[in-house]
Amino acid sequence: MLKKFRIKAGSADGADAPSFKGTSAKDLRKRFRKDRHKDKKVAVFRYAYYAPAFKFFVEQVLDCDYLALPPATKRTMELGIQSSTDDVCTPFKHMMGDWIEALERGANVLVQVGGPCRLGFYGEMQEEILRDMGYDFTMLNFSHGIEQGYVGWAKEVMKMVNPDINVPHGVKQLLACGHMMTKLDQARDLYMTCAGFETKPGACKRAWEGLLDALEGCTSAKEVDAAYSAFAAQMRAVPLDKPARPIRIGIIGEMYTAIDMESNLDLDEKLMGMGVEVHRMLNFTNRYTHYNEPNLRRGISEYVTYDMGPTTTLTLAAAKEYAERGFDGLIHAKCTGCTPEIDAMPVLRSLSKDFKIPILYLTYDTETSDTGLMTRLEAFYDMLAMKKEAQLR
């Protein structure tokens, strides 16, 4: 960094400025673009299937190196538990494990998102804990900048991570990153309605993993579209054996636990394995990109008057929509201590009574056992299947 500074200082007074004579304008642009790159290793926490989008954000928007984390293991969880207070919500512990592993692997910058619940305080808390543990890093905490609007946020990002970001390019790529998230969610929705009925085991999964691989290599919105099209074509070609009226289950709940497979112990995959059509309105696109809380609340005005928290309105709106569409059951997934989703539960109970739709409530913490979850899911499935059988008879 010092060296660069010296060159810049030197070039300012023209003492030993490199000669640009003879280089074309194209080469010059290239050189400047290259200079914008920072050799910082940036890590984002593990979250569901969004790793390709995080990579895109780091490489294309921040113009830094992305530090990819391997799949989480029991050790990740143990590290997270050891470094968190016991009462904190479970995602905090998962993220702490991710941060420690990222720092061990050489990360310089950690990216924490902001949020409208306790999530908004995660960055601050985690930074303090990690500093107390003796780690040295930069925490790019979106909760700081986000209150200052887009410009304030961009300034914060540039100040903290990379002052040389080409702003117009960064904005364009940020939109492309959002586009990738939308496509990921769209692909997951398609996958969850098909994978339970494939006749060749693993065919859908291969297409899905192929999409993730392809997206990892994308550098523009156009490439994202191409990758999605290839995935969709592959999915349509998978032979399905789907009954006319399959069992349909909607997953609702809290933003992290209901989506993240590491936290919910592969809830959606387990259901697909039983031959269920799985729906989940809750995802990044519906919660952030296309989120219009007051309008969403309009549809459930008989149940709620006020916005109760980060995902509560979406949870209830999704539940009502699924109930109206005649779904067989709903699964409400949340982590221990998620207050907004606890607030949603009494409303869900009256919804369940009004529409006669069973809801399975699952609360996850770091000790939740796979066996116990499987017992409950199997029982829920058996119940829905027997009910369906009796209805169709």
Next chain:
Amino acid sequence: MSTANTANAVKEAYLGIDIGSISTKGVVIDEDANIIARSYLWTEGDPAGASKRVAAELARQLEDEGVRIVGAGTTGSARRLVGAMIGATVIKNEITAHAVGTTYLHPEVRTILEIGGQDSKIICVEGGIATDYAMNTLCAAGTGSFLSSQAARLGVEVEEFGKIALTSEKPANIAARCTVFAESDLVHKIQVGYAREDIIAGLCRAVASNYLNNVGKGKRIEAPIVFQGGVSKNEGVVKSFEDLLGQKVMVDPDGHLMGAFGSALLALKAGPVQDGGTGPFARGSFDFNAVQDFQFKTREVECQKCPNNCEVICVYRDKDIIDSWGNRCERGAIPCTR
């Protein structure tokens, strides 16, 4: 199913075993779903041994009956282990097994309350079909284990608990939310000098109200109500439920066996074993002696193929691996040797 039963032909029957955390239950039903043999004993931390003892007990009861057991089902927390052991055709979770068993015996039932050794559940039924259920999560307050540990503290046999509770006129008020707090509350009441029957009755009431506040929360409890599971044998808890709900609560004499009965029914529905392999069903019908003779062992293997180190559980019959589970991906799969 064979219907060509001549006078001296042996009847076909089905076995159901429910291996819970505290007790192991076994029943044998005939083709018309009548219970012809039953057994109930403590698991004592040894599900394989307990199942062997249940099998021996059932065999003794069936000695003169002349039945062939052509199918078996298991349920309960050790269903997988014992299912592998006896070569069960149906291995089902305890919630389904209970719902199936109870709705068969009581088709008119609307609500099933169930309290077992470490779990408690509620099943809502409509038109003979389960429509909703809930099971305790994260907390086992107010289950059978709680009652038996408190019984030990008071120096009373848990079987006597209910009778003593009924003699109380003024049950003590005991915190119901948490087992540990309930216990400290209990110690306090003992030290202050409450009558023993009042404390016991208070405990029974605490179990019932804890159940209704946690598991039964938000569920419509409609009559007819059936209460089952090990704790249903406790008259004190039954009475507390009736007081709290203001409704009659039915307790089936075989209520504690309902899981085993349900899994036997599911086995009956699935039909006779087709290929028994080398297990106890090798000759087409269940061989009670074979189960006793085989040596079953469980070993835990830590998979080393990735840093997650899944604990894979392998069940051995003599020297053969007959089942394994616990691996999260295919790489950790351990094939059966038979």
